[in-house]
Amino acid sequence: MSPEQIMLIPKIENGFVLDHIPTGSGVKVLNLIRGHAELNESVISVGLHYTSRRLGRKDLIKIQSRELPQRFLQHLSLVVPGVTIKRVENYAVAQKIVLEPPELVDNLLSCPNPGCITNHERGVTTCFHLVRREPMKFRCNHCERRFALSELENRLKL
Amino acid sequence: MKRDLISIEDLNEKQLRDYIEFGRKIDGMSHEACRQILAGRILGVLFYEPSTRTRLSFEAAMLRMGGQIIGFSEALNTSVAKGESLADTIRTVERYCDAIVIRHPREGAARLAAEISRVPVINAGDGANQHPTQTLLDLYTLQNLFGRVDGLRVALVGDLKYSRTVHSLFHALARFKDVRFRFVSPETLRMPEYVIEATEGSAAEIAETTNFEEAIADSDVIYMTRIQRERFPDPLEYEKVKDAYRLDRSALKHAPSHLKVLHPLPRVNEIATDVDSTQHAAYFPQAGYGMVMRQGILAHLLGGKL
Numbered sequence: 252m253s254p255e256q257i258m259l260i261p262k263i264e265n266g267f268v269l270d271h272i273p274t275g276s277g278v279k280v281l282n283l284i285r286g287h288a289e290l291n292e293s294v295i296s297v298g299l300h301y302t303s304r305r306l307g308r309k310d311l312i313k314i315q316s317r318e319l320p321q322r323f324l325q326h327l328s329l330v331v332p333g334v335t336i337k338r339v340e341n342y343a344v345a346q347k348i349v350l351e352p353p354e355l356v357d358n359l360l361s362c363p364n365p366g367c368i369t370n371h372e373r374g375v376t377t378c379f380h381l382v383r384r385e386p387m388k389f390r391c392n393h394c395e396r397r398f399a400l401s402e403l404e405n406r407l408k409l
Numbered sequence: 410m411k412r413d414l415i416s417i418e419d420l421n422e423k424q425l426r427d428y429i430e431f432g433r434k435i436d437g438m439s440h441e442a443c444r445q446i447l448a449g450r451i452l453g454v455l456f457y458e459p460s461t462r463t464r465l466s467f468e469a470a471m472l473r474m475g476g477q478i479i480g481f482s483e484a485l486n487t488s489v490a491k492g493e494s495l496a497d498t499i500r501t502v503e504r505y506c507d508a509i510v511i512r513h514p515r516e517g518a519a520r521l522a523a524e525i526s527r528v529p530v531i532n533a534g535d536g537a538n539q540h541p542t543q544t545l546l547d548l549y550t551l552q553n554l555f556g557r558v559d560g561l562r563v564a565l566v567g568d569l570k571y572s573r574t575v576h577s578l579f580h581a582l583a584r585f586k587d588v589r590f591r592f593v594s595p596e597t598l599r600m601p602e603y604v605i606e607a608t609e610g611s612a613a614e615i616a617e618t619t620n621f622e623e624a625i626a627d628s629d630v631i632y633m634t635r636i637q638r639e640r641f642p643d644p645l646e647y648e649k650v651k652d653a654y655r656l657d658r659s660a661l662k663h664a665p666s667h668l669k670v671l672h673p674l675p676r677v678n679e680i681a682t683d684v685d686s687t688q689h690a691a692y693f694p695q696a697g698y699g700m701v702m703r704q705g706i707l708a709h710l711l712g713g714k715l
Contacts, residue, residue, distance in 0.1 A: 366536050368515040372494050375521060393517025395416060395538055397603060 260298040263339055266315040269327070270335040274300055277310025279330050279404065286409035287323045290316060325359050326407050328352045329400065332387065352400070354381045356389060360406045367394035379403075412710045413523040413530045416539045417577045418607075422584040425548060429558075431705030432549045432698070434715045440473075443704070446713040447476035453506035454480030455498070456533070457489065457513045462674060462696055463533050463542070467510050470703040474713065479506060499525045508711050511535075529710040537573055543673055544577040546702040550695045551630065554669050559586040564624040566593040567634035567654050567679060569600040574673045575634055576604045583613040592617045593624045595650035598640065621654055626663045631656070631689075633672040635679050657681035661689055671695050 272280055277299050284290050293316040303309035319336070327334060328350045338346040356379040362369050369375045369391070378392035388397045420428075435443065452471040456464050459482070468478050481487050489498060495518060502509060503526045511519050512533040519532030519539070534540040551558050563582060565575045569592055579600070582588045590613060592600045599617065618624060625631060636654055641647035656670065656679065672680060672692040684690050708715050 362517075364516060366514075366516045368495065368513070368517040368521050368535075371515055372496055372521065375496075391517065393520045394536075395418065395517070397607075 260296045260311065260313060262342055263296070263313050263315050264342055265317070266293075266313060266339055267319055268335075268337040268339060268344075269312045269314070269331075270309070270337060271303065271306060272310040272312065272331050272334055273306060274308035274310050276331050277312060280310070280312055280327065280334075283323070283326055283330055283407070283409075284312075284314065286407070287320060287326075289320045290314065290323065322359070324350065325353060325356070326409075329356065329359065329407070330404050332400065352381060352387065356380075359408055360403055361408055362391045362394060362396070363398055363402050363406055364391065364394045364396045367391060367396070369393050377408075411527065411529055413532075414541055414706060414710060415519050415523055415530065415532045417541045417544045417581050418539075420541075420581075425545070425581055425584060428545050428702070428705060428709070429549050429552050431709050431715060432545075432702045433552075433705075435704045435708065436701050443473055444475040446704075446708050446715070447471065447474040447711055450476040450508075450711055450713075451506040452476055452478045452480075452707065453502045453509040453528075454478050454482075455502065455509060455511045455513075456480065456482045457484045457511075457518075458534070459483065460512055460533070462699060463512065463540075466696070466700040467531075467533065467542075467703050467707075470700050470707055473700075474704055474708060476507075476707075480510075495521060496525050503528045508707065531706065531710065537571070539577060540573055541577065542699075542703055542706060543574055544581045545706065546695070546699040547574075547578050547632075547671065547673075548581060549702040549705075550671060550691065550698045553694075553698055554691055555629065555667075558582070558588070560588065561629045562589045562591070562627065563630045563632060564591040564593050564628040565600075565632050565634075566621065566624065566656075568598045568636045568640060569594040569634070570598040571637075571640060572634045575600075575632065578632065579604065580608055583608040583611040587614075589614045590616070591624050591628060593619070593621050593654070595619065595636070595646075595653070597646060597650075598636065619653075621656075622660070622663070625660060625668070626665070628668060629665075631668065631670045633670060633676070633679055633692075635675075635677055655679050655681070656684055658683040658687060661687060664689060 293314050296313040298311040300308050332352045334350050337344045358376045369377045379389040382390045387400045390397045471478050499522045508529040510531045510533050516536035516538040518535045523530040638647050669691040670689045
């Protein structure tokens, strides 16, 4: 292996690679991982500013874990929509999916509208619907306001 | 399944037309027949915020159909003041009545109430969000004044940025056929892009202007709203525009004879009192149609026989 080919981030035997994270968003994903207790014991490797043919630059995160919790995946789809997830078994990619945000976001977010009733009642379940794809917009089922994804990524209910 | 009325956005064209029809049916009934429709039923009226027309017309509507009312018109003297959650209030009140009308300062409150309640919930205003019965009564008023809603030329005038009434009315009218809109407002209070964007797919024809005179000469309906001083960060800006969107008798000199002026009320000074006696003034009849429309709404949601 030539020095150029040496990976700066170790290969993993089993686990997941979160690939094609837009550069700069790797840290957000790392914070998200920290927010999910099930992943707190997992070994994590982080690579920032890798060269990417598709994105120019990208971030990349490897998680040595047997599985990724459903709720983590749903949150991830809102923080970095379009991220690629590769499941690794015995050092080889066993499965690869591209993660898109759900049409219905069920109790994953709190509403950014301070006047929304969901921010004033105890134990209320929130719900957002994807109402537009380009640019992506979600609508709160309660206050009916529409939000861009960038307005929602800090509102994850962890 | 229980029926609620929470948002105009939940209603398609057919449902909007159906509601107008419920109003017409009520209007065609004798007082005696009307008193049977909801006899023995109880309406819970939960007003967390003050209101004149909406609350009184709901109460009158229920009484005229033989029903009764319970409720409050301010939250001060209720358990709410002790910190009771809306959810708990609804879980209690739904056991006392057959339907709930709610006005609440928080956006989405009526939707939340409907999720919890086993009896129908009607939104009588949730903060800056929705006031669907106002929109339905506006449609019903147009139907009564013109015999149709389709094809009308409607000028929405004044504060188009913050007025939830015009946003909902615009969305509802955009579902009818060939309604042409003119948005008349100061530059700073233009109809927001997101409100227009939400009608994607409708073929509504829209013209934006700051010229009120031209709109008066070339519309069937002038829908006035109040321009509130507190919306302007610079008081000078307010002084500049406040009179430009004020309607008085002389401004109606070149109006077509069939032109009607509507206003959700209360008005302050955006319509001069000298307009009241003209053939164009329709805002008090509009308030009257409000009661009939609310009778239709209650009868429909409570399963009353029309």
